[in-house]
Amino acid sequence: MSKQVDVIVIGAGQAGLAAGYHLKKSGLQFLILESSGESAGSWPKYYDSLKLFSPARYSTLPGMSFPGPGDRYPLRDEVIAYLKDYALHFQFPIVYNSHVSAIQQESGTFRIITMSGETYQARNLICATGSFSRPFIPEIDGQNDFKGKVLHSSEYLRPDAFLDQSVIVVGRGNSAVQIAIELSEVAKTTLAVHEPVSLLPQRFLGRDIHFWLKVTGVDSFWSFGKAAANSSSVMDLGGYKKRLNAGHPVQKQMFTAFNSDGVIWPDGSNEKADAVIFATGFRSNLNFLQDIGALDGNGNPLQKAGISNNVPGLYFVGLSGQRTFSSATIRGVGRDASYVVNQILR
Incomplete structure (x- = not known):
């Protein structure tokens, strides 16, 4: 027999946990379905040295501050621990190891089917799987x-x-710049780019740039969201400009082809390579929504500000540029989760 609740949230990473916080405050009955065995989203899959480009004081989910000094830039493992502690602290109803395989809709009710054969029913559905689940290599x-x-x-x-x-x-x-700079310490490293890396200063007038984004309100500008989220500018977390100017790593115009030993650069020269690492982003991985007509031809959700354009009761949290340029980050996802839950309450 199917379990029925007011809202099902798919994903217990930062987006799903933020949605859980606001759903718990709302009094709605809900469940969070998580495909893995922990509430850490994609963070455990990232490289060991990854650090946030926003300070700890700004890198928080609603209702619980990031622990430790607020001016530091937390590392990957600190973020994982924070997300797990967050889920434990608020005692969210999370069903782990529940990978959603299909969703059906009939008479205003969603039927969610997992790979293990469990089924759930809900009047509303929040997809909180984020934007980082399907790696893209051109x-x-x-x-x-x-x-x-x-x-x-x-x-x-x-x-x-x-x-x-x-x-x-x-x-x-x-990610490309962080990885390339780290690799340049131990390997001959080249950064292949279509345009030179654009760096943003981490601090301005003695304050981290995120302070200015917050006090000016730019951090929550709706109309600014999509364009800024698509920006490839990199926060200079410490000596990036100096390292790049010194050729550690070297920047070169993107290669045109591979050969058996390496790559061919635009000028026709060959360069041997042992490995090529593509830091070329991710694509949406929402195939389970295909049957209810919620996706466009490229598999991207048809939505505005997290509300489905054509499927009543379907919502999203954690998409890049969803409402602001920080929508897919720990510091921005809480605002979007609050907005979506308020739409459900209406």
């Missing part, structure tokens, strides 16, 4: 001929696996 000529290793940044963990190798990192965003 197709490039000759890739199948390359004898080295091709991987996505989501598979990269630490630099010691590439000691004394020749590595090319593709991309110009935060």
Whole structure:
């Protein structure tokens, strides 16, 4: 027999937990379905040295501050511990190891089916799986001929696996720059970019940039959200400009093709490489919504500000640029979760 509640939340990462906080305050009966065995979202899959580009004081979910000094930039494992503690503190009704495989809708009710055969019913559905569940690697000529290793940044963990190798990192965003700078300490590293890396100063007039974003209100500008979320500018977390200017790593215009030993640069020159790491982002992984007509032709949700355009009762939290440019971050997801839950209450 199906379990029926007011709201089902899919995903117990930062977006799902923020939704859980506001749902608990609302008094609605809800469940959070999490495909893994922990409430840490995608964070355990990220590379070991990953650090937030916003200070701890601004990197919080609603109702519980990030522990420790507020001016530091928390590392990956600190974020994982915080998310787990958050779920434990608020005692959310999370059903772990519940991977959603299909969703049906009939007479205003959603029927959620998991891979284990469990079924749930709810009048409202919040998809909180975020934007980082399906790694994207572009197709490039000759890739199948390359004898080295091709991987996505989501598979990269630490630099010691590439000691004394020749590595090319593709991309110009935060992850690409962090990984390439780290690798340049132990390997011959090249950063392949379509345009040179654009750096933003982490501090302005003695304050972290996130202070100014908050006090000016820019952090919550709705109309600013999508464009800013798509920006590839990188926060200079410490010496990035100096390192890049010194050629550690070297920046080169994106290669045009692979060959068996490496890559071919636009000027026709060849460079041997042991590995190529693509820090080229992610794509939506919401196939379970396909049957109810909630996605466009590219598999992206048809939504505005987290509200489905054509499926009543369907909502989203954690999408990049959903309402603001911080919508897919710990510091911004709480606002969107509050907005969505208020829409459900209406």
